[in-house]
Amino acid sequence: MAKRVEASAPSQAFLFGEHAVLYEKPALAAGVERRARVIVKKGRENQILITSSAYAEPYKGTISSETIVGKGNPDLGPIALGIFNLLDMLDKRTGLEILIDSSIPIGSGMASSASVAAAVSKAISCFLGCELEGNGLLEAVYEFERIIHGKASKTGPACAVYGGLVWVEWIKGEMIASRIEFENQLPLVMICSKESTKTKEMIRRVSELRSRHKDVIDGILDLIAKITLDGRDAILSGNLDRVGALMNLNHWLLSALGVSTQELDRIVWIARKEGALGAKLSGGGGGGCVVAIARDPDVLISKLKSADLEAFNIPIAKEGARIERVEGSV
Template sequence: MSIVVSAPGKIHLLGEHAVVYGKSALLAAINRRLYIRIQEKKTERIEIKTGGRKKLVIHSIDIFKKAFSIKNLPPLEISITSQIPIGCGLGSSAAVSAATIGGLMKFVKNIWNPGKINELAYEAEKITHGNPSGADNTAVVFGGLLWYRREFDFLQSIWSLPISSYKIPQFLIIDTGRPQESTRQMVSHVAALYSKKKNRMEEVFSSQEVQTKRLLISLRNNNNEELKDAIYLGEKNLEKMEVVGDFAKEIIREIEKSGGVAKVCGAGGRNGGSGILLVFHENLTKVEEIGRKYNLSVSPVVLGEEGIRIENNPINK
């Protein structure tokens, strides 16, 4: 017997980092998925084949066992196939945690409860990232377009926005390379800034929430000029949070000069790459030219995809 569960990646349209401090964030699940297959084994141990994600899977298994008071799991093989790059701001760790926990819940307990999956995936994210907002796991579990705010550590406000009510234009992504820092380190860096310059950082976070609201309204009203301005100012705020490296800034400035806008997604990065850039530009050719100049791939991305799900057919990849 086997089961395959998949979870999407996610993109922060705006609000990352500020969301840790109680501000709103706008996120979307994307058309890149991670698949986890769980199947019975005849041996007496659990075998994990994850492509560099073994520690995340082990954390998720431990959280599942504790939540359901399970001392020992039956012999299993757990394998992962993923379209989501690691450490680039697309929610890879959240997808691993959610898919692992969801797969185990269904395979071992025959329970499918997205709310419970999200609760436990958040616990796994805390082990991995230290003080995450809970937005990433929420986006990959529930999918679609989400408005998210963490009220307290134990209470999150989540609004699922009907995608049909929002005119989602074509966005692009550019991978600037994996940051040298982990998400945990980037979250800690912003926390250190907040500790040293609380008033200034409060102003930045409040400004970011204003831009996040403007971005949502621009999507609803199909107003590309307001959308561009919200992303432009949102990126400036991210730079004030010191989560954008010099290489990413250089590319973003090129995109802005050509008439578009771009921002880092997720935790960002200060050294080396800064992960994924979310790009909006009416002229795809100009973005592709910039990509070629820096030898970086430019890819379209679909926002508002389905969240975690049980796959009807096993995958062969």
């Protein structure tokens, strides 16, 4: 067993298909180079101590035969439960100290929880001598997401696990995620609102709207699915103008589902006015970020910052979750 393991995982830019993917439609996203980093060390027996740079208060939990019970920052509680389930899946019982340091804005729609879960799962499994990879790691991260969000997509977990361009589709009632290899440039910019995304609430809102207007909402979901398929083809062929136009359409359909906000719409319009080929909300909505595509991202970022908006480049991650460092052995 190592003395200390450090792992990292990328975050997500949701390009096409959010919300629709929960109704057996395809989705397309990218793992991007804003990473969560996690350090794992041996802790006291049957104790899980989680410290995060995002919160002043840590979380300390005690592992029992059936669950983990603890106190501290409530936002770290679901991560502790996810760790308990991970240890159960790995058939391991041990105390751990976990330090989380993430450059991903919380509540941004960049799947920060999935990135943290991927880095945590990668580091812990390596620390315990049974490193998870591929689909095994994806399923572990997806379990964290179900704890945190309830009804969840595999899109964020797949971006964190695989990196690159991620395709999610439904086959025989099962959500399947895979990485698509492509060689073209995809110059993306992320623009943050000052609103936190409300994924659970937005998922519930769409579900309730669909229960009242099923035919209409299913029609919108079908249109989003068509846009997603066309968006994949446009990206693979390098047609950035078409990618942008489809992103614009996807945004207004998401707005029709009630998951955009006045501020997100405003940011989309500003981004397009300042030269973006297209822009849309990214992720669950109700706040969070807008993802834009531009021929010259640096020029767009400069103009957006002049408009008092927080914007930054998001290069496509060539690698997904990875081990950064392993120190010593006990």
